[in-house]
Amino acid sequence: MMPLLKLLGAAIVLVAGTLAGFFQAQQFATRPRQIRELILALQRLETEISYGFTPLPEALQRIGQGLREPLKSLFTAAAGYMSPQYGLSAQDSIRKALNAHWRRTSMRSAEREALEQLSGVLGTSDRQDQMKHIALAASQLKHEEAAAREDQAKYEKMSKSLGLLVGALVVILIF
Structure with missing residues (x-):
């Protein structure tokens, strides 16, 4: 009975x-993929x-409806926070949505910073200035996407193998 439990425990680990x-x-x-979608x-x-x-609230809502989760929730929440019910500014709405939904994404702080910087301009400047800032944010995100693809190529396969090897090491050390 005891060896069977040890074997079961080893399999679980x-x-x-x-x-x-x-x-x-x-x-x-x-x-x-998420950066590309963003x-x-x-x-x-x-x-x-x-x-x-x-x-802006209508545009964010419309865009959010065409996205996959978790970005869909991020955009629609930002639009919702701009509604008369909440009455928040674009910057506060986007930051509140980021705080609520960011951890569900696979993205890192560099992508979040680009969105936070953009949020300070949206709805507060003229159309041309907003377009320039959106293009700048998209450019920053393209660099992050390239880095993310490099990381994927380097570390994706290694992570799978490392998980198995760490599990095997723990089994060996315990038993």
Whole structure:
């Protein structure tokens, strides 16, 4: 009976290590996709501002509806915080949405900083200035996307293997 429990415990530790490695690998794979989706959302926002003359809350809501989670929640929450019910400024709305939804993304602080910097300009300056800042944020995000793709190529496969190996090491050390 006891060896069977040890074997079961070893299997559980090994599976847990492997799953942790696969989860980390998924984060490396998801980050570039989310950054690309964020860049496309900002380009849509630029179009809404320049050609559609759409009010910012409506533009963010519209863009958010076309996105996948977790960015969908981020954009729609920012739009919601600008509603008369909350009455927050664009900057406060975006920051509040970032605080509420950012941890669900695979993105890092550099991407968040780009959005926070952009939030200070949205709704407070003229159309041309907003378009320049959106283009600047998109450019910064493109650099981050390239770095994220490099990280994915370097570390995705390694994370999977490392998770399995750490699980095996723990099993060896325990037993």
